[in-house]
Amino acid sequence: MSLFLAGDMVTMRSVPRRAWPILIVVLLEAAACSPRPPIPRLLEARLKAVADAGRPDLSRDEVEQALARQLRMAPVAAEDGANLSNTIFSTRETLTEFYANNGQRLAWCDDSGRILPPTTTLLDARESTDWIRKTMP
Protein backbone atom coordinates (compact mmCIF):
# COMPACT_ATOMS: atom_id res chain seq x y z
CA MET A 1 0.00 0.00 0.00
CA SER A 2 1.33 3.42 -0.75
CA LEU A 3 0.13 6.90 -0.06
CA PHE A 4 0.83 10.15 -1.82
CA LEU A 5 1.52 13.06 0.43
CA ALA A 6 2.81 16.36 -0.88
CA GLY A 7 4.05 14.66 -4.00
CA ASP A 8 6.26 12.13 -2.21
CA MET A 9 5.50 8.44 -2.06
CA VAL A 10 5.27 7.18 1.53
CA THR A 11 5.31 3.44 2.26
CA MET A 12 3.55 2.01 5.33
CA ARG A 13 6.73 0.37 6.53
CA SER A 14 8.65 3.67 6.53
CA VAL A 15 6.19 5.31 8.97
CA PRO A 16 7.18 4.96 12.62
CA ARG A 17 4.49 3.45 14.86
CA ARG A 18 4.26 6.66 16.98
CA ALA A 19 3.54 8.70 13.89
CA TRP A 20 0.48 6.70 12.85
CA PRO A 21 -2.08 8.70 14.83
CA ILE A 22 -0.67 11.93 13.46
CA LEU A 23 -0.72 10.55 9.93
CA ILE A 24 -4.33 9.43 10.31
CA VAL A 25 -5.34 12.88 11.57
CA VAL A 26 -3.47 14.54 8.72
CA LEU A 27 -5.12 12.26 6.15
CA LEU A 28 -8.58 12.82 7.60
CA GLU A 29 -8.08 16.59 7.65
CA ALA A 30 -6.74 16.53 4.14
CA ALA A 31 -9.85 14.68 3.03
CA ALA A 32 -12.13 17.06 4.93
CA CYS A 33 -10.33 20.17 3.71
CA SER A 34 -10.25 19.08 0.11
CA PRO A 35 -13.36 20.77 -1.31
CA ARG A 36 -12.69 19.77 -4.89
CA PRO A 37 -15.07 16.85 -5.10
CA PRO A 38 -18.06 18.52 -3.38
CA ILE A 39 -17.82 21.88 -5.15
CA PRO A 40 -18.54 20.66 -8.69
CA ARG A 41 -21.32 18.50 -7.27
CA LEU A 42 -22.80 21.44 -5.35
CA LEU A 43 -22.46 23.80 -8.29
CA GLU A 44 -24.32 21.35 -10.49
CA ALA A 45 -26.99 20.79 -7.85
CA ARG A 46 -27.48 24.53 -7.44
CA LEU A 47 -27.68 25.07 -11.16
CA LYS A 48 -30.30 22.37 -11.39
CA ALA A 49 -32.26 23.99 -8.59
CA VAL A 50 -32.12 27.30 -10.43
CA ALA A 51 -33.26 25.65 -13.62
CA ASP A 52 -36.27 24.33 -11.72
CA ALA A 53 -36.96 27.69 -10.10
CA GLY A 54 -40.24 28.09 -11.93
CA ARG A 55 -41.78 25.14 -10.09
CA PRO A 56 -44.13 26.15 -7.29
CA ASP A 57 -43.12 23.21 -5.06
CA LEU A 58 -39.56 24.48 -4.68
CA SER A 59 -38.21 25.15 -1.25
CA ARG A 60 -38.03 28.82 -0.31
CA ASP A 61 -34.28 28.76 0.03
CA GLU A 62 -33.04 32.30 0.01
CA VAL A 63 -30.02 31.80 -2.19
CA GLU A 64 -31.93 29.82 -4.76
CA GLN A 65 -34.38 32.66 -4.97
CA ALA A 66 -31.65 35.24 -5.15
CA LEU A 67 -30.09 33.27 -7.95
CA ALA A 68 -33.34 32.85 -9.76
CA ARG A 69 -33.90 36.60 -9.55
CA GLN A 70 -30.69 37.16 -11.40
CA LEU A 71 -31.89 35.21 -14.35
CA ARG A 72 -33.79 36.59 -17.23
CA MET A 73 -37.31 35.26 -17.07
CA ALA A 74 -39.52 34.55 -20.03
CA PRO A 75 -39.70 37.54 -22.37
CA VAL A 76 -42.72 39.75 -21.97
CA ALA A 77 -45.03 40.64 -24.85
CA ALA A 78 -45.42 44.26 -25.89
CA GLU A 79 -48.65 46.00 -24.95
CA ASP A 80 -50.36 44.94 -28.14
CA GLY A 81 -48.86 41.47 -27.90
CA ALA A 82 -47.32 41.86 -31.35
CA ASN A 83 -43.67 41.45 -30.54
CA LEU A 84 -41.82 39.34 -28.10
CA SER A 85 -38.68 40.52 -26.51
CA ASN A 86 -35.66 38.76 -27.90
CA THR A 87 -33.43 37.86 -25.06
CA ILE A 88 -29.89 38.92 -25.73
CA PHE A 89 -28.71 35.96 -23.80
CA SER A 90 -30.29 33.49 -21.52
CA THR A 91 -28.52 33.71 -18.21
CA ARG A 92 -29.55 30.26 -17.09
CA GLU A 93 -27.87 28.62 -20.05
CA THR A 94 -24.98 31.06 -19.91
CA LEU A 95 -24.42 30.26 -16.26
CA THR A 96 -24.43 26.52 -16.91
CA GLU A 97 -22.12 26.93 -19.88
CA PHE A 98 -19.76 29.17 -17.93
CA TYR A 99 -19.20 26.55 -15.24
CA ALA A 100 -19.04 23.72 -17.74
CA ASN A 101 -16.32 25.61 -19.64
CA ASN A 102 -14.44 26.05 -16.40
CA GLY A 103 -14.56 22.44 -15.26
CA GLN A 104 -17.18 23.26 -12.59
CA ARG A 105 -14.56 25.22 -10.69
CA LEU A 106 -15.18 28.29 -8.58
CA ALA A 107 -14.42 31.56 -10.35
CA TRP A 108 -14.74 34.30 -7.74
CA CYS A 109 -13.06 32.63 -4.79
CA ASP A 110 -10.61 29.79 -4.42
CA ASP A 111 -11.41 26.38 -2.97
CA SER A 112 -10.32 27.49 0.49
CA GLY A 113 -12.84 30.33 0.46
CA ARG A 114 -10.39 33.12 -0.24
CA ILE A 115 -11.99 35.96 -2.22
CA LEU A 116 -10.23 36.62 -5.53
CA PRO A 117 -9.50 40.16 -6.82
CA PRO A 118 -12.22 40.18 -9.56
CA THR A 119 -14.85 39.82 -6.82
CA THR A 120 -13.88 43.12 -5.25
CA THR A 121 -13.75 44.74 -8.67
CA LEU A 122 -17.27 43.65 -9.55
CA LEU A 123 -18.78 44.43 -6.16
CA ASP A 124 -17.25 47.91 -6.19
CA ALA A 125 -18.43 48.60 -9.74
CA ARG A 126 -21.91 47.46 -8.97
CA GLU A 127 -22.15 49.82 -6.04
CA SER A 128 -21.46 52.76 -8.33
CA THR A 129 -24.22 52.08 -10.87
CA ASP A 130 -26.99 54.49 -11.73
CA TRP A 131 -29.06 53.15 -8.91
CA ILE A 132 -32.47 54.55 -8.29
CA ARG A 133 -35.06 52.55 -6.41
CA LYS A 134 -33.23 52.33 -3.14
CA THR A 135 -34.46 55.70 -1.91
CA MET A 136 -37.61 56.08 -3.97
CA PRO A 137 -40.65 56.95 -1.82
Added chain:
Amino acid sequence: MDPEDYALSRLDLLEAQIGKRPLDDAAVARLADFDLLMTAAFFRYASDLSTGRVHPDEVRNDWHTNLPDLDPLTKLDRAFLGDNLSQLLETLPPPHAGYARLREAMRGLREIEAAGGWPVIPAGPKLEPGARGPRIAILRKPLLERAAEGNSATGAPAGADDRFDEALTESVRRFQERHGIKPDGKLDATTFAELNVPVERRIRQVELNLERLRWIPRRLGDPHVFVNIPGYDFDLVRGGVSAWRTRIVVGKAFTPTPVFSDRIVAVVVNPPWNVPKSIALGEFLPEMKKDPLAFRRRGLRLLEGPEEDAREVDPTTVDWHALNEGRFPYRLRQDPGPNNALGRLKFHITNDFRIYLHDTPTRGLFGQSDRDLSHGCIRVEAPLDLAGRLLGESPQDLLREALDQTAERHLSVKPPVPIHILCLTAWVDEAGVLRFAPDVYDFDGPQRTALDRVATRISGGPASGAKEAARPPAR
Protein backbone atom coordinates in the same frame (compact mmCIF):
# COMPACT_ATOMS: atom_id res chain seq x y z
CA MET B 1 -30.15 50.55 -11.82
CA ASP B 2 -30.68 49.24 -8.33
CA PRO B 3 -27.78 47.38 -6.64
CA GLU B 4 -30.36 45.08 -5.07
CA ASP B 5 -31.18 43.82 -8.56
CA TYR B 6 -27.71 42.33 -8.38
CA ALA B 7 -28.20 40.76 -4.93
CA LEU B 8 -25.86 43.18 -3.17
CA SER B 9 -26.91 42.47 0.39
CA ARG B 10 -27.05 38.69 -0.13
CA LEU B 11 -23.58 38.72 -1.65
CA ASP B 12 -22.24 40.83 1.20
CA LEU B 13 -23.68 38.37 3.69
CA LEU B 14 -22.24 35.38 1.89
CA GLU B 15 -18.90 37.13 1.49
CA ALA B 16 -18.75 37.65 5.26
CA GLN B 17 -19.66 34.00 5.89
CA ILE B 18 -17.37 32.24 3.47
CA GLY B 19 -14.14 33.31 5.15
CA LYS B 20 -15.10 31.47 8.31
CA ARG B 21 -13.58 28.15 9.36
CA PRO B 22 -13.93 25.24 9.44
CA LEU B 23 -14.52 24.52 5.79
CA ASP B 24 -17.26 22.00 6.40
CA ASP B 25 -20.05 20.94 4.03
CA ALA B 26 -22.15 23.99 4.86
CA ALA B 27 -19.23 26.31 4.18
CA VAL B 28 -18.51 24.59 0.89
CA ALA B 29 -22.15 25.01 -0.05
CA ARG B 30 -21.89 28.69 0.75
CA LEU B 31 -18.84 28.94 -1.51
CA ALA B 32 -20.80 27.41 -4.36
CA ASP B 33 -23.74 29.71 -3.68
CA PHE B 34 -21.54 32.77 -3.52
CA ASP B 35 -19.78 31.90 -6.75
CA LEU B 36 -22.99 31.20 -8.63
CA LEU B 37 -24.58 34.36 -7.38
CA MET B 38 -21.54 36.41 -8.36
CA THR B 39 -21.56 34.93 -11.86
CA ALA B 40 -25.28 35.44 -12.26
CA ALA B 41 -24.96 39.00 -10.93
CA PHE B 42 -22.22 39.70 -13.45
CA PHE B 43 -24.26 38.44 -16.40
CA ARG B 44 -27.28 40.40 -15.36
CA TYR B 45 -25.27 43.55 -14.69
CA ALA B 46 -23.45 43.21 -18.02
CA SER B 47 -26.70 42.73 -19.88
CA ASP B 48 -28.55 45.53 -18.12
CA LEU B 49 -25.79 48.05 -18.51
CA SER B 50 -25.03 47.17 -22.13
CA THR B 51 -28.46 46.67 -23.61
CA GLY B 52 -30.95 47.81 -20.98
CA ARG B 53 -33.10 46.03 -18.44
CA VAL B 54 -35.98 45.63 -20.82
CA HIS B 55 -36.05 45.20 -24.56
CA PRO B 56 -37.80 48.07 -26.38
CA ASP B 57 -40.24 45.52 -27.77
CA GLU B 58 -41.50 45.11 -24.22
CA VAL B 59 -42.43 48.79 -24.24
CA ARG B 60 -43.82 49.57 -27.67
CA ASN B 61 -43.54 48.05 -31.09
CA ASP B 62 -42.47 51.23 -32.88
CA TRP B 63 -39.00 51.41 -31.34
CA HIS B 64 -36.94 49.44 -33.85
CA THR B 65 -33.43 48.57 -32.90
CA ASN B 66 -30.79 45.95 -33.16
CA LEU B 67 -29.37 45.79 -29.69
CA PRO B 68 -25.60 45.68 -29.41
CA ASP B 69 -24.22 42.18 -29.70
CA LEU B 70 -23.11 41.12 -26.26
CA ASP B 71 -21.13 37.97 -25.65
CA PRO B 72 -20.78 38.01 -21.87
CA LEU B 73 -19.64 34.43 -21.60
CA THR B 74 -16.61 34.80 -23.84
CA LYS B 75 -15.86 38.21 -22.41
CA LEU B 76 -15.95 36.99 -18.83
CA ASP B 77 -13.79 33.98 -19.68
CA ARG B 78 -11.26 36.29 -21.31
CA ALA B 79 -11.40 38.74 -18.44
CA PHE B 80 -10.54 35.98 -15.98
CA LEU B 81 -7.75 34.70 -18.20
CA GLY B 82 -6.25 38.15 -18.63
CA ASP B 83 -7.09 39.36 -15.12
CA ASN B 84 -8.73 42.47 -16.57
CA LEU B 85 -12.27 42.53 -15.28
CA SER B 86 -12.02 46.29 -14.65
CA GLN B 87 -11.39 46.86 -18.35
CA LEU B 88 -14.33 44.67 -19.27
CA LEU B 89 -16.60 46.60 -16.90
CA GLU B 90 -15.55 49.87 -18.51
CA THR B 91 -16.71 48.62 -21.91
CA LEU B 92 -20.21 47.75 -20.71
CA PRO B 93 -22.07 51.09 -20.62
CA PRO B 94 -22.87 52.90 -23.89
CA PRO B 95 -19.78 54.78 -25.05
CA HIS B 96 -21.68 57.90 -26.16
CA ALA B 97 -20.99 61.28 -24.62
CA GLY B 98 -24.72 61.89 -24.24
CA TYR B 99 -25.01 58.86 -21.97
CA ALA B 100 -22.16 60.00 -19.74
CA ARG B 101 -23.64 63.51 -19.55
CA LEU B 102 -27.07 62.21 -18.60
CA ARG B 103 -25.60 59.91 -15.98
CA GLU B 104 -23.78 62.88 -14.52
CA ALA B 105 -27.03 64.84 -14.47
CA MET B 106 -28.57 61.97 -12.53
CA ARG B 107 -25.99 62.49 -9.81
CA GLY B 108 -26.91 66.18 -9.65
CA LEU B 109 -30.59 65.35 -9.32
CA ARG B 110 -29.88 62.90 -6.55
CA GLU B 111 -28.01 65.62 -4.68
CA ILE B 112 -31.01 67.89 -5.05
CA GLU B 113 -33.20 65.06 -3.81
CA ALA B 114 -30.94 64.51 -0.81
CA ALA B 115 -31.16 68.23 -0.04
CA GLY B 116 -34.95 68.05 0.07
CA GLY B 117 -35.90 68.67 -3.57
CA TRP B 118 -37.34 71.81 -5.14
CA PRO B 119 -39.89 73.97 -3.30
CA VAL B 120 -43.51 73.55 -4.32
CA ILE B 121 -45.01 76.71 -5.80
CA PRO B 122 -48.57 77.26 -4.51
CA ALA B 123 -51.29 77.12 -7.16
CA GLY B 124 -52.72 80.41 -8.29
CA PRO B 125 -53.36 82.64 -11.27
CA LYS B 126 -50.90 83.22 -14.09
CA LEU B 127 -48.03 85.57 -13.28
CA GLU B 128 -46.58 87.94 -15.83
CA PRO B 129 -43.53 90.21 -15.87
CA GLY B 130 -44.08 93.23 -13.66
CA ALA B 131 -46.23 91.33 -11.15
CA ARG B 132 -45.44 91.30 -7.43
CA GLY B 133 -46.49 89.06 -4.56
CA PRO B 134 -45.67 86.26 -2.09
CA ARG B 135 -45.72 83.48 -4.73
CA ILE B 136 -42.96 85.26 -6.61
CA ALA B 137 -41.01 85.48 -3.37
CA ILE B 138 -41.29 81.67 -3.05
CA LEU B 139 -40.29 80.82 -6.59
CA ARG B 140 -37.79 83.57 -7.32
CA LYS B 141 -34.62 82.15 -5.79
CA PRO B 142 -35.07 78.49 -6.82
CA LEU B 143 -36.11 79.45 -10.32
CA LEU B 144 -33.14 81.77 -10.79
CA GLU B 145 -30.87 79.01 -9.53
CA ARG B 146 -32.40 76.35 -11.77
CA ALA B 147 -32.16 78.62 -14.78
CA ALA B 148 -28.53 79.37 -13.97
CA GLU B 149 -27.55 75.68 -14.15
CA GLY B 150 -25.16 75.03 -16.97
CA ASN B 151 -24.47 78.73 -17.50
CA SER B 152 -21.03 80.21 -17.06
CA ALA B 153 -22.50 82.98 -14.90
CA THR B 154 -23.17 81.55 -11.47
CA GLY B 155 -25.47 82.68 -8.74
CA ALA B 156 -28.79 84.41 -8.90
CA PRO B 157 -28.90 88.04 -10.01
CA ALA B 158 -29.91 90.52 -7.37
CA GLY B 159 -33.40 92.02 -7.37
CA ALA B 160 -36.44 92.65 -5.25
CA ASP B 161 -37.56 89.36 -3.70
CA ASP B 162 -41.21 89.56 -4.62
CA ARG B 163 -41.01 91.28 -7.99
CA PHE B 164 -41.30 89.64 -11.42
CA ASP B 165 -38.44 91.65 -12.85
CA GLU B 166 -36.37 91.27 -16.01
CA ALA B 167 -33.95 88.80 -14.42
CA LEU B 168 -36.82 86.55 -13.37
CA THR B 169 -38.46 86.88 -16.79
CA GLU B 170 -35.24 85.74 -18.45
CA SER B 171 -34.97 82.82 -16.03
CA VAL B 172 -38.55 81.78 -16.76
CA ARG B 173 -37.81 81.89 -20.49
CA ARG B 174 -34.74 79.75 -20.01
CA PHE B 175 -36.61 77.29 -17.84
CA GLN B 176 -39.41 77.06 -20.41
CA GLU B 177 -36.98 76.55 -23.24
CA ARG B 178 -35.31 73.70 -21.32
CA HIS B 179 -38.64 72.03 -20.68
CA GLY B 180 -40.09 72.20 -24.18
CA ILE B 181 -42.50 75.04 -23.37
CA LYS B 182 -43.01 78.10 -25.55
CA PRO B 183 -40.50 80.57 -24.02
CA ASP B 184 -42.74 83.58 -23.43
CA GLY B 185 -41.40 84.42 -19.96
CA LYS B 186 -44.86 84.15 -18.38
CA LEU B 187 -45.65 81.84 -15.49
CA ASP B 188 -48.74 80.11 -16.80
CA ALA B 189 -50.35 76.81 -15.73
CA THR B 190 -48.06 74.72 -17.98
CA THR B 191 -44.92 76.35 -16.62
CA PHE B 192 -46.14 75.99 -13.03
CA ALA B 193 -46.87 72.32 -13.66
CA GLU B 194 -43.32 71.77 -14.92
CA LEU B 195 -41.85 73.74 -12.03
CA ASN B 196 -43.74 71.57 -9.58
CA VAL B 197 -42.65 68.23 -11.01
CA PRO B 198 -40.88 66.69 -8.01
CA VAL B 199 -37.22 65.83 -8.34
CA GLU B 200 -38.01 62.14 -7.71
CA ARG B 201 -40.05 62.08 -10.90
CA ARG B 202 -37.28 63.81 -12.83
CA ILE B 203 -34.85 61.16 -11.55
CA ARG B 204 -37.19 58.46 -12.78
CA GLN B 205 -37.50 60.23 -16.14
CA VAL B 206 -33.72 60.41 -16.47
CA GLU B 207 -33.48 56.72 -15.61
CA LEU B 208 -35.92 55.88 -18.41
CA ASN B 209 -33.84 57.86 -20.88
CA LEU B 210 -30.56 56.33 -19.74
CA GLU B 211 -32.19 53.00 -20.50
CA ARG B 212 -33.15 54.22 -24.00
CA LEU B 213 -29.58 55.26 -24.67
CA ARG B 214 -28.57 51.66 -23.94
CA TRP B 215 -30.76 50.60 -26.85
CA ILE B 216 -29.02 52.63 -29.54
CA PRO B 217 -26.15 51.32 -31.67
CA ARG B 218 -22.71 51.46 -30.14
CA ARG B 219 -21.19 52.79 -33.34
CA LEU B 220 -23.04 55.85 -34.50
CA GLY B 221 -20.86 56.70 -37.50
CA ASP B 222 -18.97 59.88 -38.24
CA PRO B 223 -20.64 62.04 -39.27
CA HIS B 224 -24.05 60.98 -38.10
CA VAL B 225 -27.42 62.55 -37.52
CA PHE B 226 -29.39 62.47 -34.29
CA VAL B 227 -33.08 63.22 -34.53
CA ASN B 228 -34.80 63.60 -31.19
CA ILE B 229 -38.54 63.42 -31.73
CA PRO B 230 -39.74 65.06 -28.48
CA GLY B 231 -37.11 67.80 -28.82
CA TYR B 232 -38.14 68.45 -32.47
CA ASP B 233 -34.45 68.65 -33.08
CA PHE B 234 -32.15 67.54 -35.91
CA ASP B 235 -28.46 67.44 -35.06
CA LEU B 236 -25.66 66.71 -37.53
CA VAL B 237 -22.74 65.46 -35.47
CA ARG B 238 -19.14 65.48 -36.71
CA GLY B 239 -16.19 64.28 -34.67
CA GLY B 240 -18.47 63.67 -31.72
CA VAL B 241 -19.70 67.27 -31.50
CA SER B 242 -22.74 69.01 -32.87
CA ALA B 243 -21.84 70.57 -36.22
CA TRP B 244 -25.23 71.87 -37.30
CA ARG B 245 -28.79 71.81 -36.01
CA THR B 246 -32.18 72.60 -37.40
CA ARG B 247 -35.76 72.51 -36.21
CA ILE B 248 -38.02 69.75 -37.43
CA VAL B 249 -41.67 68.70 -37.55
CA VAL B 250 -42.31 65.06 -36.59
CA GLY B 251 -45.23 62.66 -36.71
CA LYS B 252 -48.40 63.18 -34.71
CA ALA B 253 -49.04 60.82 -31.81
CA PHE B 254 -51.62 59.08 -34.01
CA THR B 255 -49.11 58.69 -36.87
CA PRO B 256 -45.83 58.58 -34.97
CA THR B 257 -42.40 58.80 -36.49
CA PRO B 258 -40.85 55.41 -35.75
CA VAL B 259 -37.62 55.11 -33.82
CA PHE B 260 -34.88 53.48 -35.86
CA SER B 261 -31.32 53.81 -37.12
CA ASP B 262 -30.46 53.75 -40.81
CA ARG B 263 -28.70 55.83 -43.49
CA ILE B 264 -29.40 58.95 -45.53
CA VAL B 265 -28.45 57.85 -49.05
CA ALA B 266 -29.74 60.48 -51.45
CA VAL B 267 -31.03 64.00 -51.89
CA VAL B 268 -34.00 64.21 -54.25
CA VAL B 269 -34.42 67.62 -55.87
CA ASN B 270 -37.94 68.55 -57.02
CA PRO B 271 -39.50 65.39 -55.64
CA PRO B 272 -43.02 64.39 -56.63
CA TRP B 273 -45.27 63.33 -53.80
CA ASN B 274 -46.80 59.90 -54.22
CA VAL B 275 -49.57 60.18 -51.69
CA PRO B 276 -49.65 57.21 -49.31
CA LYS B 277 -52.91 55.29 -49.54
CA SER B 278 -53.70 55.95 -45.88
CA ILE B 279 -53.58 59.70 -46.49
CA ALA B 280 -55.47 59.40 -49.79
CA LEU B 281 -58.30 57.54 -48.08
CA GLY B 282 -58.24 59.32 -44.75
CA GLU B 283 -57.81 62.89 -45.86
CA PHE B 284 -58.37 63.38 -49.59
CA LEU B 285 -61.27 61.02 -50.27
CA PRO B 286 -63.69 62.83 -47.91
CA GLU B 287 -62.71 66.11 -49.54
CA MET B 288 -63.14 64.74 -53.06
CA LYS B 289 -66.61 63.46 -52.20
CA LYS B 290 -67.57 67.05 -51.46
CA ASP B 291 -65.66 68.75 -54.25
CA PRO B 292 -63.79 66.78 -56.96
CA LEU B 293 -62.27 69.98 -58.29
CA ALA B 294 -60.34 70.41 -55.06
CA PHE B 295 -58.06 67.84 -56.61
CA ARG B 296 -56.77 70.23 -59.22
CA ARG B 297 -56.47 73.13 -56.79
CA ARG B 298 -54.11 70.99 -54.75
CA GLY B 299 -52.08 70.08 -57.81
CA LEU B 300 -52.90 66.42 -57.42
CA ARG B 301 -53.22 63.96 -60.29
CA LEU B 302 -55.30 60.82 -60.18
CA LEU B 303 -53.56 57.81 -61.71
CA GLU B 304 -54.79 54.33 -62.47
CA GLY B 305 -52.81 51.25 -63.44
CA PRO B 306 -49.27 50.05 -62.80
CA GLU B 307 -46.49 52.56 -62.19
CA GLU B 308 -44.81 52.30 -65.63
CA ASP B 309 -48.08 52.27 -67.51
CA ALA B 310 -50.19 54.58 -65.38
CA ARG B 311 -53.15 56.34 -66.95
CA GLU B 312 -54.32 59.74 -65.70
CA VAL B 313 -57.99 59.85 -64.76
CA ASP B 314 -60.23 62.94 -64.85
CA PRO B 315 -61.46 63.31 -61.24
CA THR B 316 -64.81 64.74 -62.39
CA THR B 317 -65.57 61.39 -64.10
CA VAL B 318 -65.11 59.38 -60.91
CA ASP B 319 -67.97 58.37 -58.66
CA TRP B 320 -66.21 59.36 -55.45
CA HIS B 321 -69.08 58.17 -53.26
CA ALA B 322 -68.60 54.61 -54.54
CA LEU B 323 -64.99 54.56 -53.33
CA ASN B 324 -63.89 53.36 -49.94
CA GLU B 325 -61.06 51.56 -48.21
CA GLY B 326 -61.90 48.29 -49.90
CA ARG B 327 -62.34 49.83 -53.33
CA PHE B 328 -59.82 52.47 -54.30
CA PRO B 329 -58.03 51.53 -57.54
CA TYR B 330 -56.21 54.86 -57.86
CA ARG B 331 -52.96 56.45 -56.88
CA LEU B 332 -52.58 60.13 -56.08
CA ARG B 333 -49.56 62.07 -57.15
CA GLN B 334 -48.51 65.66 -56.64
CA ASP B 335 -46.00 66.87 -59.21
CA PRO B 336 -42.98 68.99 -58.26
CA GLY B 337 -43.85 72.63 -57.77
CA PRO B 338 -44.26 75.40 -55.21
CA ASN B 339 -47.22 73.71 -53.49
CA ASN B 340 -45.76 70.23 -53.41
CA ALA B 341 -46.10 68.84 -49.89
CA LEU B 342 -42.44 67.75 -49.94
CA GLY B 343 -41.18 71.17 -51.00
CA ARG B 344 -38.08 71.36 -53.17
CA LEU B 345 -36.00 68.69 -51.45
CA LYS B 346 -36.44 65.22 -50.09
CA PHE B 347 -33.78 63.17 -48.27
CA HIS B 348 -34.05 59.48 -48.87
CA ILE B 349 -33.39 57.21 -45.88
CA THR B 350 -33.10 53.46 -46.34
CA ASN B 351 -35.71 51.95 -44.02
CA ASP B 352 -38.72 49.68 -43.92
CA PHE B 353 -41.17 52.31 -42.72
CA ARG B 354 -41.26 54.68 -45.74
CA ILE B 355 -39.91 57.47 -43.59
CA TYR B 356 -37.86 60.27 -45.13
CA LEU B 357 -36.83 63.85 -44.45
CA HIS B 358 -38.21 66.64 -46.58
CA ASP B 359 -38.74 70.33 -47.16
CA THR B 360 -42.21 71.81 -46.75
CA PRO B 361 -44.18 74.75 -48.15
CA THR B 362 -45.82 75.32 -44.75
CA ARG B 363 -42.89 77.12 -43.16
CA GLY B 364 -44.96 78.66 -40.38
CA LEU B 365 -45.09 75.33 -38.50
CA PHE B 366 -41.46 75.65 -37.44
CA GLY B 367 -42.38 78.65 -35.29
CA GLN B 368 -44.66 76.54 -33.12
CA SER B 369 -43.26 75.05 -29.94
CA ASP B 370 -45.18 71.76 -30.32
CA ARG B 371 -44.28 70.33 -33.69
CA ASP B 372 -45.70 66.82 -33.69
CA LEU B 373 -47.81 67.51 -36.75
CA SER B 374 -46.82 65.26 -39.65
CA HIS B 375 -47.96 61.87 -40.89
CA GLY B 376 -44.69 60.33 -39.72
CA CYS B 377 -42.09 61.78 -42.10
CA ILE B 378 -39.78 64.47 -40.81
CA ARG B 379 -39.99 68.02 -42.17
CA VAL B 380 -36.75 69.97 -42.01
CA GLU B 381 -36.61 73.75 -41.52
CA ALA B 382 -33.36 74.33 -43.42
CA PRO B 383 -33.33 71.66 -46.16
CA LEU B 384 -31.07 73.53 -48.57
CA ASP B 385 -28.40 73.96 -45.93
CA LEU B 386 -28.77 70.28 -45.00
CA ALA B 387 -28.41 69.19 -48.65
CA GLY B 388 -25.21 71.20 -48.94
CA ARG B 389 -23.77 69.63 -45.80
CA LEU B 390 -24.69 66.10 -46.80
CA LEU B 391 -23.50 66.34 -50.38
CA GLY B 392 -20.15 67.95 -49.64
CA GLU B 393 -18.29 70.38 -51.84
CA SER B 394 -18.15 68.83 -55.31
CA PRO B 395 -21.84 68.19 -55.99
CA GLN B 396 -22.84 71.76 -55.03
CA ASP B 397 -22.96 72.78 -58.68
CA LEU B 398 -25.15 69.81 -59.45
CA LEU B 399 -27.45 70.81 -56.62
CA ARG B 400 -27.72 74.40 -57.84
CA GLU B 401 -28.31 73.21 -61.40
CA ALA B 402 -31.02 70.80 -60.26
CA LEU B 403 -32.73 73.50 -58.20
CA ASP B 404 -32.80 75.81 -61.23
CA GLN B 405 -34.94 73.26 -63.01
CA THR B 406 -38.29 71.67 -62.24
CA ALA B 407 -37.47 68.06 -63.13
CA GLU B 408 -36.96 65.43 -60.46
CA ARG B 409 -33.30 64.66 -59.85
CA HIS B 410 -31.50 62.28 -57.50
CA LEU B 411 -28.09 63.13 -56.02
CA SER B 412 -26.33 60.41 -54.05
CA VAL B 413 -24.98 61.09 -50.59
CA LYS B 414 -21.51 59.56 -50.64
CA PRO B 415 -20.77 57.98 -48.31
CA PRO B 416 -24.26 57.57 -46.84
CA VAL B 417 -24.73 59.33 -43.51
CA PRO B 418 -26.06 57.26 -40.59
CA ILE B 419 -29.18 58.67 -38.99
CA HIS B 420 -30.49 57.74 -35.55
CA ILE B 421 -34.08 58.70 -34.87
CA LEU B 422 -34.63 58.68 -31.12
CA CYS B 423 -37.33 59.44 -28.62
CA LEU B 424 -35.70 61.08 -25.59
CA THR B 425 -37.70 63.07 -23.07
CA ALA B 426 -34.61 63.91 -21.02
CA TRP B 427 -31.11 64.60 -22.27
CA VAL B 428 -28.13 66.82 -21.57
CA ASP B 429 -26.92 69.11 -24.33
CA GLU B 430 -23.29 69.81 -25.10
CA ALA B 431 -23.35 72.87 -22.84
CA GLY B 432 -24.19 70.54 -19.95
CA VAL B 433 -27.79 71.71 -19.60
CA LEU B 434 -30.31 69.05 -18.60
CA ARG B 435 -33.35 69.32 -20.84
CA PHE B 436 -36.77 67.76 -20.71
CA ALA B 437 -39.40 67.47 -23.40
CA PRO B 438 -43.06 66.50 -23.43
CA ASP B 439 -43.66 62.79 -23.83
CA VAL B 440 -45.35 63.27 -27.20
CA TYR B 441 -45.74 59.57 -27.95
CA ASP B 442 -46.53 58.47 -24.40
CA PHE B 443 -43.42 56.37 -24.20
CA ASP B 444 -42.45 57.07 -20.58
CA GLY B 445 -45.51 55.43 -19.02
CA PRO B 446 -45.30 52.07 -20.84
CA GLN B 447 -41.55 51.97 -20.25
CA ARG B 448 -42.05 52.54 -16.52
CA THR B 449 -44.59 49.75 -16.54
CA ALA B 450 -42.18 47.41 -18.35
CA LEU B 451 -39.39 48.22 -15.90
CA ASP B 452 -41.74 47.69 -12.99
CA ARG B 453 -42.66 44.30 -14.45
CA VAL B 454 -38.97 43.40 -14.40
CA ALA B 455 -38.66 44.72 -10.84
CA THR B 456 -41.67 42.65 -9.83
CA ARG B 457 -40.07 39.59 -11.37
CA ILE B 458 -36.93 40.28 -9.35
CA SER B 459 -38.44 41.24 -6.01
CA GLY B 460 -41.63 39.22 -6.15
CA GLY B 461 -43.62 42.33 -5.23
CA PRO B 462 -44.60 45.65 -6.78
CA ALA B 463 -41.69 47.97 -7.38
CA SER B 464 -41.48 51.25 -5.56
CA GLY B 465 -41.71 52.93 -8.94
CA ALA B 466 -45.16 51.44 -9.51
CA LYS B 467 -46.78 54.27 -7.61
CA GLU B 468 -44.86 56.71 -9.74
CA ALA B 469 -46.05 55.02 -12.91
CA ALA B 470 -49.64 55.35 -11.81
CA ARG B 471 -49.41 59.11 -11.56
CA PRO B 472 -50.75 61.10 -14.50
CA PRO B 473 -48.13 62.83 -16.64
CA ALA B 474 -47.37 66.42 -15.79
CA ARG B 475 -48.71 67.67 -19.10
